[in-house]
Amino acid sequence: MYIFKKIFDLQNHLAYQRNQGKTIGFAPTMGALHQGHVSLIAAAKAKGDYAVCSIFVNPTQFNDPNDFAKYPRTTATDCDLLIQNGCDVLFLPDVDEMYPPNETVTKPQYDLGGLDLPMEGAQRPGHFAGMLQVVEKLLNIVMPDHLYMGQKDFQQLAIVRRYLQLTQRPIELFGCPTLREPHGLAMSSRNERLTSDQRQRAAKIYQALSHVRKHYRQANIEQLCQISIAVLEEEPDFKVEYLEVCNAITLQSLQNWDDAAEIVACIALKVGDIRLIDNVLIP
Ligand code: AMP
Numbered sequence: 001m002y003i004f005k006k007i008f009d010l011q012n013h014l015a016y017q018r019n020q021g022k023t024i025g026f027a028p029t030m031g032a033l034h035q036g037h038v039s040l041i042a043a044a045k046a047k048g049d050y051a052v053c054s055i056f057v058n059p060t061q062f063n064d065p066n067d068f069a070k071y072p073r074t075t076a077t078d079c080d081l082l083i084q085n086g087c088d089v090l091f092l093p094d095v096d097e098m099y100p101p102n103e104t105v106t107k108p109q110y111d112l113g114g115l116d117l118p119m120e121g122a123q124r125p126g127h128f129a130g131m132l133q134v135v136e137k138l139l140n141i142v143m144p145d146h147l148y149m150g151q152k153d154f155q156q157l158a159i160v161r162r163y164l165q166l167t168q169r170p171i172e173l174f175g176c177p178t179l180r181e182p183h184g185l186a187m188s189s190r191n192e193r194l195t196s197d198q199r200q201r202a203a204k205i206y207q208a209l210s211h212v213r214k215h216y217r218q219a220n221i222e223q224l225c226q227i228s229i230a231v232l233e234e235e236p237d238f239k240v241e242y243l244e245v246c247n248a249i250t251l252q253s254l255q256n257w258d259d260a261a262e263i264v265a266c267i268a269l270k271v272g273d274i275r276l277i278d279n280v281l282i283p
Pocket residue numbers: 028029030031035036037039040148149150151152153176177178179180186187188189
């Protein structure tokens with residue numbers, strides 16, 4: 001696996017690969033890699049792409065400086081995992097390479113059709129502007145044919161899909177399914193920060209989402225969410241930020257099951273001081 005820290009070197013290498021007729025598949029990440037990330041690389045390889053992964057903990061998408069400081073950073077084991085799984089290139093820039101100190105930092109402004117307003121947008125002001133800023137920069141650098149992202153970050157995926165439509169970039173986006181731990185907890189870099197007891201009890205998150213999904217059309221949405229939140233908050237260190245049943249296309253919150261053809265239930269909660277998100281498509 002090639003590792004590049006400089007944009008210039010990466011671009012030279014990828015230009016050469018493109019000239020050899022390779023298609024570039026790209027999976028941007030923030031590191032502390034797990035099997036969920038690996039599944040994105042596997043999807044790129046299965047498609048026949050030259051697989052590029054980036055690891056960059058992007059400061060501009062963290063609204064909480066403490067969350068940024070505590071975000072797990074495990075570069076050496078990340079490299080091992082990528083090599084074991086056939087990743088071709090790792091792009092590993094530092095902050096100055098992505099945001100040169102002499103360059104004015106501007107966040108792109110796009111009409112996201114309100115996709116950025118509910119849920120994560122409401123709870124983490126500025127998060128999606130920072131996320132799009134870094135995704136746009138990374139796409140300009142890597143210029144992939146195929147982009148692989150996880151459904152785990154459902155709202156992020158919807159926003160990037162919309163961004164690609166708005167900018168008419170010739171990039172095909174693949175939304176890859178969420179990989180879970182055996183008891184159901186969605187794999188996440190932040191799981192590393194849970195105690196083993198919290199990690200066991202965090203299985204309740206997927207149970208709560210599954211409970212909502214199971215009662216599709218059988219129970220009132222608002223009551224169902226309230227009950228599920230109450231069950232989760234029986235755990236003294238769980239605090240739910242939102243649990244919403246939404247139209248999976250517009251991300252608008254639903255009152256009635258029949259108001260959308262595609263539905264997703266999304267949750268964000270804190271387990272201790274660690275913030276987790278998850279979602280399931282319904283039915
Ligand atoms: P992150 O490093 O958390 O920014 O995630 C990088 C990419 O991996 C994003 O596209 C995520 O949606 C995706 N991802 C994170 N967790 C999972 C998972 N459990 N299953 C599948 N994809 C995931």
